[in-house]
């Protein structure tokens with residue numbers, strides 16, 4: 293990446309004014325993805341950077357009874373340092389999978405969610421948790437579901453000339469949650485896709501279930517989830533096996549790669565088997 297110009301706004305309003313003048317300016321948060329994987333996409337073209345590091349309001353963490361609100365520039369280390377009493381799985385587990393401790397000190401949650409090329413590790417966890425995103429651009433500010441950042445083809449679609457400013461994560465506890473990297477990254481991808489799952493039970497019955505994988509594309513089989521919601525625990529071996537095959541087939545169709553797709557099926561099956569025990 294050849295840097296042509298750097299703007300260092302102190303407020304979100306200033307950053308938006310710069311983006312209005314230079315819609316091609318590239319938001320720079322921790323820079324850990326831009327300096328590595330995304331840098332190649334710029335080639336030798338001069339890039340204009342919008343450094344978000346001086347905007348204090350983007351590093352605020354707020355808590356209410358029902359939500360945790362994270363400024364987009366909150367680091368992954370700061371998320372991992374939040375009290376264990378706060379119900380944050382599977383996000384906490386996903387944040388812990390990213391890089392090393394020194395990478396996580398720089399890496400922000402906003403940079404993880406707003407990555408352009410692939411869904412990064414925290415995306416599947418936040419999608420499981422139905423997180424909401426505050427996105428601001430020249431036309432104003434709006435809250436929308438994280439699912440609006442996925443296009444019809446299951447690929448990332450973060451809007452151009454826009455800033456992710458806050459992420460609202462519901463903190464109602466899940467009875468079971470899980471997150472795992474899906475093996476080695478396939479050729480052409482820097483990081484492996486990530487499996488994330490969460491479930492709630494009521495009276496030994498599955499009342500809510502999320503099963504996802506996210507890499508180049510997001511894989512979520514709502515028909516499979518719905519077929520399992522309402523089932524009594526423990527699930528039959530037949531149901532668990534059918535879920536493994538359905539999940540694997542869905543991931544193959546989404547071109548996650550044969551290895552990750554098969555691992556995804558295995559994690560779906562082992563998550564469903566584990567909730568049999570916990571739900572009893």
Ligand SMILES: Cc1cc2nc3c(=O)[nH]c(=O)nc-3n(C[C@H](O)[C@H](O)[C@H](O)COP(=O)(O)OP(=O)(O)OC[C@H]3O[C@@H](n4cnc5c(N)ncnc54)[C@H](O)[C@@H]3O)c2cc1C
Nearest residue numbers: 321322323324325326391399400402403404406412413456
């Ligand atoms: C050694 C190493 C290992 C890594 N391992 C992993 C891994 O296992 N899993 C993983 O997910 N990542 C990994 N990463 C990549 C990276 O650390 C994370 O994805 C990180 O969360 C990105 O955050 P950042 O603040 O550094 O983003 P940046 O690099 O600053 O930005 C990333 C992208 O998001 C955009 N952006 C950033 N903030 C905003 C905003 N507020 N609004 C709009 N757009 C924005 C940028 O323009 C850019 O396109 C690794 C990196 C390194 C160096």
